[in-house]
Amino acid sequence: MTLPTTLHYTKDHEWIRVEGDVAIVGITDHAQRELGDIVYVDIDTVDKDVAQHDVFGTVEAVKTVSDLFSPITGTVLEVNSKLADAPETVNSDPYGDGWMVKIAIANPAELEGLLSAEAYGELVGA
Template sequence: MNFPSELKYTKDHEWIRIEGNEAIVGITEFAQGELGDIVYIDINSVGSEVAEGDVFGTVEAVKTVSDLFMPITGTVLEVNEKLDASPELVNTDPYGDGWMVKIGIKDPAQLETLLSADAYKSQVGA
């Protein structure tokens, strides 16, 4: 299982990649494996500020629907449009083409509360 060291992680299995004042958010390889085959992504929060820990969308797999939680407070700037036609990208490339949203970071200090790759790896028992 892959745990890219340049990313930060949440206990709810989201990852975040910092790019200046913006960040990319997705779900981890562990999370997509637990969900199984992903068939639909529902994110309607573009333009909205979403607080840390709040739901910014849902991911639907064959057997379940799971909420997506915002790792830090930010404004949703963009949703990955590729997921509309190909939600399975979350399964095949969760840290690349399967990203979910791009956000504008409101409070960079919140990044300090996120898990490192090693801490997340320990949490999931890998």
């Protein structure tokens, strides 16, 4: 299982990469493996404010549907449009082209409460 050390992680299996005042968010390698083949990503929160831990969308796999939880408070700026036609990108490249949303960071202090790669690895037994 891959766990880039430059990212932050949540107990809900999302990752976050900070670029200035914007957070790029996706699901972890562990999460996509547990879900199996992803067939649909449903995110309709563009231009909406989300609070930390709020649901910002869902991901549908062959065997289940799972909520996506925001790792931080902010405004959803963009959804990865590539996922509409190729949701399986989340499986093949969860930390790259499989990102899900970009969120304007409202409260940078929330980043302090997120997990490091090492802590997340311990959580999932990696």
